Amino acid sequence: MVMESVLGYHDAKALLAWQIELGATEAIGDTAVNRYELPEKSAKPATAPPAPTAPTAAPGPEPVVDPVAAATSAAANAGSLEDLKDALAAFPHCDLKRGARNLVFSDGTPGARVMIIGEAPGRDEDREGRPFVGRAGQLLDRMFAAIGLGRAPKRPEDGIYITNVLPWRPPQNRDPTADEIAMMRPFLARHVALANPDFVVLMGNISCDAGLEKRGITRLRGTWTTAFGKPALPMVHPAYLLRTPSAKREAWADLLSLQARLRGGA
Ligand code: URA
Numbered sequence: 486m487v488m489e490s491v492l493g494y495h496d497a498k499a500l501l502a503w504q505i506e507l508g509a510t511e512a513i514g515d516t517a518v519n520r521y522e523l524p525e526k527s528a529k530p531a532t533a534p535p536a537p538t539a540p541t542a543a544p545g546p547e548p549v550v551d552p553v554a555a556a557t558s559a560a561a562n563a564g565s566l567e568d569l570k571d572a573l574a575a576f577p578h579c580d581l582k583r584g585a586r587n588l589v590f591s592d593g594t595p596g597a598r599v600m601i602i603g604e605a606p607g608r609d610e611d612r613e614g615r616p617f618v619g620r621a622g623q624l625l626d627r628m629f630a631a632i633g634l635g636r637a638p639k640r641p642e643d644g645i646y647i648t649n650v651l652p653w654r655p656p657q658n659r660d661p662t663a664d665e666i667a668m669m670r671p672f673l674a675r676h677v678a679l680a681n682p683d684f685v686v687l688m689g690n691i692s693c694d695a696g697l698e699k700r701g702i703t704r705l706r707g708t709w710t711t712a713f714g715k716p717a718l719p720m721v722h723p724a725y726l727l728r729t730p731s732a733k734r735e736a737w738a739d740l741l742s743l744q745a746r747l748r749g750g751a
Pocket residue numbers: 603604605606607610615616617618619621622649724
């Protein structure tokens with residue numbers, strides 16, 4: 486019997502070749518066949534035995550890839566935002582990629598003082614290849630315009646830079662899984678390091694999960710913390726504000742808090 490776990494590929498192949506040289510014509514299973522069993526009770530058909538098949542070498546074990554380690558090394562090797570986008574495009578371990586039309590990397594002003602991290606592309610973003618272009622994105626634009634910030638501002642210091650935890654749309658806009666968030670976290674950390682904003686806005690629970698490893702946005706929102714080494718402000722997601730307009734008052738308070746920080750205040 487060839488034990489896959491004991492023999493390597495080449496040893497197993499050499500052992501099979503040696504058995505063929507000894508005259509072996511048939512590969513047998515782990516359990517012995519009772520050839521004295523009556524035909525009607527036999528599990529084997531009473532027909533002629535199958536033609537002997539050439540023994541094949543046991544395939545070597547599949548290499549086990551840790552997607553988080555692979556993501557960490559791919560992200561670390563990216564020296565620019567363009568490199569990082571290319572590294573994500575080449576990353577083979579996230580199945581969401583197969584169902585998505587586009588990689589949604591970022592939008593706005595690279596190098597802006599404020600970096601906004603959303604959840605994942607929806608249908609509109611998947612089509613356009615840009616984050617926050619649907620209804621929630623239009624609200625996001627209005628929210629930040631209210632404190633003088635935008636994706637393509639007249640003055641570079643008024644810019645915002647936008648990305649998501651996931652660069653690919655999840656099927657039916659389902660929530661990202663813990664594994665998906667874990668394998669995208671190294672890319673996101675590198676994204677923040679390369680974009681180097683003064684402040685990060687964590688939009689919603691998935692973003693808090695990626696940046697703070699905790700959820701509970703209604704409790705977290707409005708309290709400054711640190712994510713990816715930057716001062717970070719959790720805020721409720723604009724999609725939530727579309728469904729719950731009464732939460733806009735708190736979102737406005739959070740925007741004013743961000744504005745105060747930008748102006749050098751508390
Ligand atoms: N919601 C998000 O979190 N990100 C987008 O890009 C669009 C909607």
